Amino acid sequence: MSEHEVIPVSMARRRIAAAIIAMLVLATAAVLVVQWAQAKQAPSASGVETASPPALAGPRIVFRNTAIGDSYGLVAAVPLQDPGAKRTLSALACDRVDASPTRTVCLRTVRGVLSKFEAVELGADGSVRQRALPGIPSRTRISPDERLVATTSFVSGHSYATIGFSTETVITDAEGASSGNLEDFTLLIDGARITAADRNIWGVTFTDDGRTFYATAATGGRNWLVHGDLEARTLTAIREGVECPSLSPDGTRIGFKSVSTDDAAAWGVSVLDLVDGTVVELPIEGSVDDQVAWLDDETLLYGMPREGEPGDSDIWAVAADGGSAPRILIEHGWSPAVVRR
Incomplete structure (x- = not known):
């Protein structure tokens, strides 16, 4: 041309x-x-059949290790009576973890060209059960009798602060049978059945009867603490303004995420007395996006990101009565779970 x-x-x-x-x-x-x-x-999430929980037995705190390095994201444990001791690491990489005397539940992202999400249940006898999650791992809890496991994942969105997020929460039993999405349970608020398409359920915490639980239900931009019944397949609202509940070991109080009175854009931590209905807001600075765990009947644990250190966090302890300032209990940790026996 x-x-x-x-x-x-x-x-x-x-x-x-x-x-x-x-x-x-x-x-x-x-x-x-x-x-x-x-x-x-990233830490490998493959080969889970040969991975195991931390070898540490007996009373312990299990958590996700966030110390930057080759062991980042691996499940770790320290003795319950000596949280400052050297941590024991497993070969299992998790985003969220919960543990009981004979079970460990890991919600994880299997990274690759096309990432996928899984829930992995490990038994002390070496048994492994895996199932797919529909989205990003968010919350998991094991019931006190160890027969039930709750998992929450984001189907859309990646934060409870995101407008229009959607979750899926299911409860499975020891045989692997599923409750199905808890959104399909009958939701009752002030005696009226709520069928709005925007309802979401997340943050399960179990009672000790093997049947009932508490969780958060949201619809219309409002959140409620609900009491769930697996047999009746109902969720009954008992108080507004409660997110990610955690039932105390003695069953009398709920620790939960609450909108901070000092900063409406931040989450604080409060404690609800189920007997008299009183609420105590705890003296926490910063925003807590975690489902708290009870160290004992008097102390709560939660994860808090390290300022200026992306990806790293610490596990803090705070008195449930609000009588003392929070303190770091475990450095470089997230998603604490307390095993008491």
């Missing part, structure tokens, strides 16, 4: 389109390479 030859408009458009497609292909390839590299650097 000579320098004076005119290129038809249609041909020029085809060349431009081809160039754009080539650029998109290269960009996509670059993204896939980066994701692959990140997956190679």
Whole structure:
């Protein structure tokens, strides 16, 4: 073609389109390479059949290790009576973890070119049960009798502060039978059945009867503490303004996320007395996006991100009566679970 030859408009458009497609292909390839590299650097979530919980037995605190390095994200444990002791690490990488004397539940992201999400249940006898999660891991709890496991994952969105988020929460028994999505249970608020499409249920905490539980129900931009019944398949609202409840060992109080009175954009931690209905807001600075755990009947644990250190966090302890300031109990930790025997 000579320098004076005119290129038809249609041909020029085809060349431009081809160039754009080539650029998109290269960009996509670059993204896939980066994701692959990140997956190679992240703790492996494969080979769970040979992974095991921390070897530490007896009373302990189990948590996700967040110390930057090769063991980042692995499940760890320290003795309950000596939380400052050297942590014991497992080979299991988790986003969220809960533990009981004979079971460990791990919610994890299996990273790769196309990431997937799983719940893994490990028994002290070496048994392993895996099932797919529909989205990003969020919460998990084991019942006191160890027969029930609750899991919550984000189907859309990735935070409870996100407008329009959607969750799926299910409860499975020791044989693997599922309750189905708790959103399908009958939700009762002030005696009226709520069928709004925007309802979400999350943050289960079990009682000790093997049947009932507490959780958060949300609809219309409002949250309620609900009392759930697995046999009746009902969720009955008992108090507004409660998120991510955690029942105390003696069954008399609920620790929960609450909107801070000092900062409406932040979550604090409060304690509800189920007997007289009083609420104590605890003296916590910063925003707590965690489902608290009870160290004992007088102390709550929660994870708090380290300021200026992305990806790292600490486990804090605070008196349930609000009588003392919080303190760091375990450095470089997240998602604490307390095993008392």
